Amino acid sequence: MAVPKIWRKIPEYYNLIGRQCPECKELYFPVRDVCKKCGCLEMTDYKFEGKGQIVTFTITRTPISDPEGENTEIPARDVPYAVAVIKLEEGPMLTAEIVDCNFEDIEIGKNVEVVFRKIMEHGAKGVIQYGYKFRLC
Amino acid sequence: MRKVAVIGLGQTRFGQLWERGLTSLSVEAGVKAVRDAGISQKDVEVLYGGTMSGGLFANQEHLASKIPDYSGFKNIPSVRVEAACASGGLALRQAYLDIASGEHDIAVAGGVEKMTDLGNYSVTKVLATAADTDSEGIFGATFPGLYAMMAKLHMHKYGTTEEQMAAVAVKNHKNAMTNKYAQFRKEITVRDVMESTLISDPIKLLDASPITDGGAAVVLASEEKARELSDTPVWIAGSGHATDSISLHDREDILTLKATVEAAKKAYEQAKLTPEDIQVAEVHDCFTIAELLALEDLGFVEKGSSGRFTEEGQTMVGGKIPVNTSGGLKAKGHPVGATGIAQAIEAVKQLRGEAGNSTGAEIALTHNVGGSGGTAVVHIFRR
Numbered sequence: 001m002a003v004p005k006i007w008r009k010i011p012e013y014y015n016l017i018g019r020q021c022p023e024c025k026e027l028y029f030p031v032r033d034v035c036k037k038c039g040c041l042e043m044t045d046y047k048f049e050g051k052g053q054i055v056t057f058t059i060t061r062t063p064i065s066d067p068e069g070e071n072t073e074i075p076a077r078d079v080p081y082a083v084a085v086i087k088l089e090e091g092p093m094l095t096a097e098i099v100d101c102n103f104e105d106i107e108i109g110k111n112v113e114v115v116f117r118k119i120m121e122h123g124a125k126g127v128i129q130y131g132y133k134f135r136l137c
Numbered sequence: 138m139r140k141v142a143v144i145g146l147g148q149t150r151f152g153q154l155w156e157r158g159l160t161s162l163s164v165e166a167g168v169k170a171v172r173d174a175g176i177s178q179k180d181v182e183v184l185y186g187g188t189m190s191g192g193l194f195a196n197q198e199h200l201a202s203k204i205p206d207y208s209g210f211k212n213i214p215s216v217r218v219e220a221a222c223a224s225g226g227l228a229l230r231q232a233y234l235d236i237a238s239g240e241h242d243i244a245v246a247g248g249v250e251k252m253t254d255l256g257n258y259s260v261t262k263v264l265a266t267a268a269d270t271d272s273e274g275i276f277g278a279t280f281p282g283l284y285a286m287m288a289k290l291h292m293h294k295y296g297t298t299e300e301q302m303a304a305v306a307v308k309n310h311k312n313a314m315t316n317k318y319a320q321f322r323k324e325i326t327v328r329d330v331m332e333s334t335l336i337s338d339p340i341k342l343l344d345a346s347p348i349t350d351g352g353a354a355v356v357l358a359s360e361e362k363a364r365e366l367s368d369t370p371v372w373i374a375g376s377g378h379a380t381d382s383i384s385l386h387d388r389e390d391i392l393t394l395k396a397t398v399e400a401a402k403k404a405y406e407q408a409k410l411t412p413e414d415i416q417v418a419e420v421h422d423c424f425t426i427a428e429l430l431a432l433e434d435l436g437f438v439e440k441g442s443s444g445r446f447t448e449e450g451q452t453m454v455g456g457k458i459p460v461n462t463s464g465g466l467k468a469k470g471h472p473v474g475a476t477g478i479a480q481a482i483e484a485v486k487q488l489r490g491e492a493g494n495s496t497g498a499e500i501a502l503t504h505n506v507g508g509s510g511g512t513a514v515v516h517i518f519r520r
Binding site: 009030055056057058059060061062077081083084085086093094095096097108119120129131132133 | 269271272273275276277278279281282285286287289290293334335336337338339340384385386387391
């Protein structure tokens with residue numbers, strides 16, 4: 001994968017920097033360049049605290065990584081892993097893995113906080129991509 | 138807008154078709170549809186073809202040139218339509234709009250997908266591109282995972298059970314027994330579903346539609362041509378299309394596919410019908426929970442009551458509204474780009490009285506979804 005594709009996502013993936021509309025003050029994460037509410041294009045950066053609640057989740061049990069290692073664009077993920085839709089305290093929702101816990105402890109409505117983790121490796125010689133995951137708190 | 142009818146149907150067998158490629162599947166479906174309409178290739182004026190990803194699945198783009206050439210449709214305008222798993226339904230709608238507008242009189246609307254030339258891991262990855270790769274796919278959301286999160290919340294909020302979801306798969310497998318084109322013609326039980334491999338809690342292997350190769354096509358005609366060429370034209374009474382956020386987390390309500398609600402509203406209004414008027418429906422059951430959500434979003438049942446409705450047998454043939462009489466995506470198979478057209482074929486067969494599970498219906502609805510609900514296309518057909 002081309003490095004710029006990973007590099008340009010660093011603020012969003014590393015530091016939860018999303019957007020705020022200067023006109024109507026609506027907050028956005030993941031990043032959007034245009035306000036969905038009022039159409040404003042001059043959005044400003046907004047750093048989210050990284051605290052939120054689990055809206056829904058699943059434990060994925062089947063591998064989506066390629067055991068042959070032929071397809072380097074597929075996230076290298078061990079199964080099982082937990083994925084959730086999380087509602088941030090500031091309002092927006094995002095999708096992320098839930099880590100550092102027993103799966104039995106994950107429930108709808110539980111509080112979570114952001115952690116910094118490896119997201120995927122782009123092949124044996126490629127870039128290692130980092131970003132946000134969440135843990136129970 | 139002019140009236141538009143479906144006058145020809147053609148499809149390939151659905152399944153793991155190792156001996157067949159993308160082009161061959163497309164050609165068979167299209168030419169069969171042309172013959173069923175009683176016309177020849179030279180009568181076809183325009184082609185709309187739906188495919189999710191000829192590029193990623195079969196390493197072939199520019200299908201809008203290749204397919205008409207190999208089908209014998211010489212030099213006609215041809216458009217490739219893409220809206221993930223709703224590509225077929227959307228191709229049908231584009232062809233409908235073309236004929237309705239008066240631009241052409243005879244169109245072929247087709248759909249195709251060749252999925253089994255890739256390994257399972259790669260197929261999952263290609264399908265995941267129908268979700269937001271930047272904010273869902275990269276963080277581990279697969280398609281089963283996204284629908285599993287909807288299922289989990291539906292269970293949490295409305296008390297829907299895994300057995301109620303399993304009942305969708307059991308019904309659709311039973312329905313596929315009479316469909317000679319179906320991938321799976323084998324009855325299953327609720328217990329089979331419950332004991333199948335867990336993919337993404339609570340979705341199990343038998344809650345999921347399979348990876349399928351297949352092609353499907355229909356011939357559409359203007360009213361004048363339809364009356365001239367066909368004794369059994371089936372009219373498109375309503376056509377609706379809407380979009381929503383590509384990502385599940387950006388929806389107003391995770392349990393409502395607003396694209397479905399909006400597309401259905403347009404189709405009902407155009408057809409001057411209500412959900413109560415629909416006598417048979419083909420809905421997008423890529424996972425069993427998706428059929429339950431469709432029953433609610435199309436207005437057949439109240440929000441939250443689809444599980445009970447299904448468990449009571451109300452969506453079986455002979456029930457209040459038979460759903461997925463073809464076997465649905467679950468058992469007929471889900472070659473993603475072909476699915477929307479295959480749904481239309483079943484609807485037309487129902488109205489012609491040619492369906493395997495004949496219901497005697499005079500009004501049918503089809504519902505095709507792209508991704509986790511980013512696109513929805515709804516059509517209503519009348520005899």
